[in-house]
Amino acid sequence: GENVEQHPSTLSVQEGDSAVIKCTYSDSASNYFPWYKQELGKRPQLIIDIRSNVGEKKDQRIAVTLNKTAKHFSLHITETQPEDSAVYFCAASGTSGTYKYIFGTGTRLKVLA
């Protein structure tokens, strides 16, 4: 069935270091891959996304890479800051025609000052 695996489940980095979160999806028909940031008790917010016809996308300190052959995609955060501390979810679009997202299990990122 449709599945998205996300690693690691928790990640602690020193302020200023980089953080990398990796996801693997199972549905070869998935063509859209958003990343969401969720602060404690708040709603998930879209921070970056990538479509299957693109290998990499960057927006200031965050970037996402996609390897369709391997069904892998990753979130890279550079020069981390304490306000980057949150839970990050990757997602993949579901089976064609349904338009739902399958979410990963989340990564709790802690940026240590």
Place this chain on the structure above:
Amino acid sequence: DSGVTQTPKHLITATGQRVTLRCSPRSGDLSVYWYQQSLDQGLQFLIQYYNGEERAKGNILERFSAQQFPDLHSELNLSSLELGDSALYFCASSVESAPTNYGYTFGSGTRLTVV
């Protein structure tokens, strides 16, 4: 404010009861998606409606049902509630049936506590 409105924000109810969660999508969005997030868990897809019609179904229990009304607001009905149903329930909306251009916009969620 994301433009997606969920009410109520908090709900405490007893086991065996029935509750209704409400979601109003952003203006112009036709699709509504419901997700369940249990404590320290990921987002589990429940169901999607597009312009009043059910479009996709996830691991939604038979005790749960949903609908989308002509004004596009949606309601998620949870019945015969169990302790394990305690969770954050998020609604999201998108501008089209295939949200591959803009992604979802989530509401602030309804925190359901079953005691």
